[in-house]
Amino acid sequence: MIWLTWRQSRGGVLTMAALLAVLAVILGVTGPSLAHDYSAGLAACGSGGDCSAFLEQFFDDNFAPFLAVTAVMLVLPALIGVFWGAPLIARELEAGTHRLVWNQSITRTRWLAVKLGLTALAAMTVAGLGSLAVTWWASPIDSAADFPRMEPLSFAARGIVPVGYTVFAFALGVTVGMLVRHTLPAMAITLAVFVAVQIAVPLMVRPHLLPPTRSTIEITESNVSRFIRANDDLLVEANVASADAWVLSSHIRDASGHAVAVISMPSTSGPCASPPPDAEEHADPGDDPYVAACLAEIQRLGYRQQTTYHPSSRFWPFQWYEAGIYTALALGLAGFSAWRIRRLPA
Amino acid sequence: MTAALRAQGLGKRYGRLWALTDCTLDVPAGRVVGLVGPNGAGKTTLLNLAVGMLTPTSGTIEVLGGRPAASPEQLAKVGYVAQDSPTYAGLSVEDHLQFGARLNPGWDDALARGRIRRLGLDLSRRAGKLSGGQRAQLALTLGVAKRPELLLLDEPVASLDPLARREFLQDLMEAVAEHELSVVLSSHLVSDLERVCDYLVVLVDARVQLGGDIDTLLATHHRLTGPRRDPARLPADQHVISASHTDRQSTFLVRTEAPIIDPAWTVGQIGLEDLVLAYMSQTAANRDSGHGSHTDDRPTLEVQR
Numbered sequence: 095m096i097w098l099t100w101r102q103s104r105g106g107v108l109t110m111a112a113l114l115a116v117l118a119v120i121l122g123v124t125g126p127s128l129a130h131d132y133s134a135g136l137a138a139c140g141s142g143g144d145c146s147a148f149l150e151q152f153f154d155d156n157f158a159p160f161l162a163v164t165a166v167m168l169v170l171p172a173l174i175g176v177f178w179g180a181p182l183i184a185r186e187l188e189a190g191t192h193r194l195v196w197n198q199s200i201t202r203t204r205w206l207a208v209k210l211g212l213t214a215l216a217a218m219t220v221a222g223l224g225s226l227a228v229t230w231w232a233s234p235i236d237s238a239a240d241f242p243r244m245e246p247l248s249f250a251a252r253g254i255v256p257v258g259y260t261v262f263a264f265a266l267g268v269t270v271g272m273l274v275r276h277t278l279p280a281m282a283i284t285l286a287v288f289v290a291v292q293i294a295v296p297l298m299v300r301p302h303l304l305p306p307t308r309s310t311i312e313i314t315e316s317n318v319s320r321f322i323r324a325n326d327d328l329l330v331e332a333n334v335a336s337a338d339a340w341v342l343s344s345h346i347r348d349a350s351g352h353a354v355a356v357i358s359m360p361s362t363s364g365p366c367a368s369p370p371p372d373a374e375e376h377a378d379p380g381d382d383p384y385v386a387a388c389l390a391e392i393q394r395l396g397y398r399q400q401t402t403y404h405p406s407s408r409f410w411p412f413q414w415y416e417a418g419i420y421t422a423l424a425l426g427l428a429g430f431s432a433w434r435i436r437r438l439p440a
Numbered sequence: 441m442t443a444a445l446r447a448q449g450l451g452k453r454y455g456r457l458w459a460l461t462d463c464t465l466d467v468p469a470g471r472v473v474g475l476v477g478p479n480g481a482g483k484t485t486l487l488n489l490a491v492g493m494l495t496p497t498s499g500t501i502e503v504l505g506g507r508p509a510a511s512p513e514q515l516a517k518v519g520y521v522a523q524d525s526p527t528y529a530g531l532s533v534e535d536h537l538q539f540g541a542r543l544n545p546g547w548d549d550a551l552a553r554g555r556i557r558r559l560g561l562d563l564s565r566r567a568g569k570l571s572g573g574q575r576a577q578l579a580l581t582l583g584v585a586k587r588p589e590l591l592l593l594d595e596p597v598a599s600l601d602p603l604a605r606r607e608f609l610q611d612l613m614e615a616v617a618e619h620e621l622s623v624v625l626s627s628h629l630v631s632d633l634e635r636v637c638d639y640l641v642v643l644v645d646a647r648v649q650l651g652g653d654i655d656t657l658l659a660t661h662h663r664l665t666g667p668r669r670d671p672a673r674l675p676a677d678q679h680v681i682s683a684s685h686t687d688r689q690s691t692f693l694v695r696t697e698a699p700i701i702d703p704a705w706t707v708g709q710i711g712l713e714d715l716v717l718a719y720m721s722q723t724a725a726n727r728d729s730g731h732g733s734h735t736d737d738r739p740t741l742e743v744q745r
Contacts, residue, residue, distance in 0.1 A: 097542050101535060102528075190526040194579070197491055198543035199516035199586070201509070439494060 095200060095208040103213055106178055110220050117166065117224065121231040128156065132234035153238040160235045163228045167251035170224055171259035174217045175288050179267020180280040182209060183435075187275040206435050210428055214264055221260035229253060244340035244409050246296035253413040258420030263288050265427035272431055272438065295416070301342050303415045304408060309334060310347075310400045312393050315386040321379035323368060327356040330392065332399050338406035349396025357397055365391035442505040444469040444590050444622040445490060449499035452485050459485040461646050463499070467624070467639065469589070471653075472616060474633030475626035476716055477643035483626040484523055486643065487594050490624070491520040504589055516546055519588035523595050525579035529568030533561050536578060537585075544586045552585035555611075573604035580608070584615045593625040597632055609636050630713045640712070642719050649719045654712065661715055662700055663708035664692045675702075682718040693718045 100107075135152055139145040153160075183206075186192040196202045229252045236243050236252070243249065250259070266288060271280040311317070313332040320331040334341065345353040359366035366388040376382040404412070443466050450463040460482040467473055475483050488494040489501050492509025506514040527536060533556060541547045556563065559577050567575060576596060583591055596612075597605040613636055616623055627633050633640070640657060642650040650657070661681070668690045671680045678694040685691075693710060700707045710718075 095543065098539060101531065101538075189529065190522065190524065191528055193493060193520070193522035194526045194528075194582070195543070196493065196509070197515065197518070197520040197522070198540070199512050199545055200543050201512060201515065204512075437495070 095205065096212065098195075099209050099212045103178070103216070107216055110174075110216075114220055114224060117163075118227050121163070121227045124159075125231040128231065129234050132238065149238040150240070153235060153240065156235050156238075160232060160239075163232055164248060164251040167225060167228050167256050168247075170221060171256060171263040172285060172288050172292075174220065174260050175263025175267040175284050176281045178213055178217055179264040180271045180284045181277045182213060182268045182271060183431075184271030184275055184277045184280040187272070187438075188277055202435055202438075203432055206432055210265075210268060210431065214261055214424070214428075217260050217264045218257050221257045222254075225251075225253065225256040242338045242340050242406055244338075244404060244406060244412065246300070249300075249340075249409070249412070250292070250296070253410070254417045255413050255420070258417035258424075259292070261424040262291075262420040262427075265424035265431070269427045269431050269434075272434060299419075300412065300416060301404070303412055304404065306342055306402045306404055307339075308400065308402050310398050313389055313397070313399055314393070315380040315389055318379050318385065318389060321382075321385050321388075323361060323366075324356075326358055326361050328359050328366060328388070328392070329356055330389070330399075334401045334403055339403040340406070340408075341401060341403045344399060344401045347398050347400050353400075354397075357392060359388070359391070442469060443467060443502070444471065444473070444504060445624065446502045447486075447489075447499065448501075450486075450489065450496055450501050451498035452482075452489060452494055453497040458497075458646050460489070460643075463648050465641065465648060465651055467622075467641070467651075469504070469622045470620065471622055471639040472613075472637045473622075473624040473639040473641060474630075474637035474654075475624055475641050475643060476630055476633060477626075477628065478720070479628055481628075481643045482646045483628075483643055484594055485646075487520070487592050487624070487626060490592060491518055493520075493522075516544060516586070517589045519583035519586050519591040521576075521579045521583045521591070521593045521596055524599065525572075525576040525596070527567035527570075527575055527578055530566060532564050532566050533570075533578060534563040536567060536582060537563075540582045540585055546587040548585045548587050551587075552581050555581045555584070572599040573601070573608070576600060576604075576608060577611070580612065580615075584619070584621075587619065588621070590622045590624070593623065595626055595628075597627065605632065612636065630716045634712050640716075642716055644720050649722075650716075657715060658710065658712065660697055661693060661695050661710050663710050663714075664690075664694060664700065664705040665708065666690060666702075666705040681722055 132152060135148045136145060139148045183192075186195065192202075195205060232252070236248060239248070241248075243252065249255070263284070267280065267284040270284045270287070271277065274280040274283060311332060311334070313330055317332040318330060319333045320329065322329040330346065331344065334344075346355075346357060348354050361368050369382075369384040373384060374382075376385075379385045445465060445467040447463050447465040450460060450465075451458060452460045463482075463486065475486065477483050485494065489496055490503050490508055492507075492514075501508060503514070504517050506517070508518070509515055528539075531539070537549070537552050537556070540552060541549055556578075559574070559581075561570070561574055561578065567578060570578065576599060580593070580596065583593070593612075597608055600608055609632070612623070612625075615621065625633065625637075638654050640650065640652065640654050641648060666689070668685055668688050671683050671690075671692065674680060674692070674694065675696075675698075677698050678692075678696040678700075681693040681695060683690065683692050693715075
């Protein structure tokens with residue numbers, strides 16, 4: 095049975111192994127120099143103090159490959175679900191070969207268990223190795239990025255969750271294939287369902303894996319990250335205490351606690367008046383004396399920022415929870431398949 | 441001796457349609473059983489029930505004393521070559537032999553390779569590139585080399601030309617003689633089975649119409665020709681299967697254990713094919729006169745010589 099599983103899947107496995115090897119070689123060759131550039135750059139600017147310019151430059155320079163490897167990790171589970179999972183049983187049912195193999199001296203439950211188990215193991219190995227390589231290679235870029243690593247896009251493409259996604263996508267494909275009994279429709283349905291799940295989970299499930307932290311802070315010149323004047327309306331935003339946090343929602347509330355979209359302050363006079371046209375431009379609004387004066391007034395009027403977020407320290411707990419959830423879903427689907435296959439009509 | 445196949449009130453329903461109803465059979469081991477009936481009569485359903493590809497809606501079926509596909513041991517005892525001889529199109533003949541060897545503890549590799557060599561099949565050729573006849577032979581090889589006690593073949597010759605058909609059956613008979621197999625093979629052609637079977641089951645409209653040892657069946661059925669007579673006036677132990685009348689003359693096909701003693705009759709022997717056709721047209725007649733439960737038209741038995 096192990097032989098048969100290998101004989102039937104070796105084309106797909108070898109193709110995947112070859113792709114993985116190519117990826118590993120590319121990452122292995124470019125990774126060390128990338129890490130060196132990063133640490134050398136940091137050391138160079140570290141003596142001067144402010145590294146933000148270097149970090150921005152470094153991220154921009156490496157943005158294309160960063161996007162590419164992230165995309166690889168996002169697409170990999172779907173590929174395995176569609177090309178390994180969906181055809182696993184659907185192809186047999188379609189070609190009628192299940193009537194051959196289910197009449198050898200082996201029960202169809204065992205046939206399914208070996209096929210499912212071994213192929214899932216191969217899929218998890220591929221995803222694990224891929225994610226390991228990508229997580230290692232991209233770590234300097236992730237550190238330089240100005241968005242938190244818990245941001246859905248990079249969260250899903252790093253660490254151990256790709257393994258969970260992959261085993262789930264695979265089990266999903268197998269189950270859909272068994273129910274639909276035709277390879278192509280099964281592949282399409284698997285892809286659609288998997289994409290829907292991958293969109294729904296970061297929006298609806300992941301924020302609630304742990305109760306989010308809620309903080310109400312004053313906006314000062316030391317934490318202000320955005321300050322935009324539009325006539326009499328002010329749009330202001332502050333960084334939360336943990337700079338690398340995954341912010342779920344952020345509101346400005348007035349003194350009575352109502353959420354407001356913008357703060358209305360006269361722009362022609364008073365502390366929030368527009369600066370004279372010849373005033374110096376500042377990249378960081380916190381350095382601008384006009385902004386500082388305005389913020390002090392806003393604070394005095396009782397405006398506060400209320401932020402709901404997950405601190406970056408939750409990256410690994412979330413990785414484990416989510417990988418666990420997907421693995422449990424995969425096991426559920428595998429259990430269903432094992433139950434279903436014994437009742438599957440010829 | 442355990443029966444090769446024993447069914448009690450066996451039935452299988454798909455939605456509202458019964459593919460097989462009230463099937464009671466007791467086929468002894470060591471026989472070559474022909475399962476005959478028109479397309480859609482329920483032959484494949486019966487075979488699929490026997491190998492556990494389907495589960496019964498009603499009744500029970502026992503194969504070699506066990507529940508179909510209940511265990512690896514049961515699976516090892518029963519060989520099945522499904523309709524259209526499924527094989528893995530992407531795997532070579534050699535791969536199929538490996539497949540058989542690795543999935544069957546009782547695999548007879550010498551037998552399998554001997555057959556493949558005799559058939560002149562190229563080991564490296566993919567099954568998808570074989571002709572229909574070669575694929576059927578490959579599937580039969582897998583079924584035989586598994587060394588089952590009972591081999592079930594669903595329309596094994598349907599895709600073969602007349603010459604390949606003869607060779608296939610000849611080959612099957614050699615295997616049967618050599619390995620003391622019980623065999624059940626289905627066909628919608630009586631002529632295919634006549635040469636090889638010693639037991640017959642006729643299935644029409646999802647029901648078993650006739651079942652028994654062929655010699656016994658032939659010995660207990662007689663064609664009576666004589667002066668015109670009402671079938672009701674025949675002796676009680678003579679069951680009329682079919683009757684035809686001219687103005688003066690009646691011809692009956694009757695089943696009886698007793699000898700025909702009435703001197704008015706000219707008693708004739710009946711061939712297997714005529715016998716089967718008589719049973720099938722009996723069903724058709726019942727259906728036409730509204731006695732039958734089935735109203736859909738099914739193709740009748742094809743006769744080919």
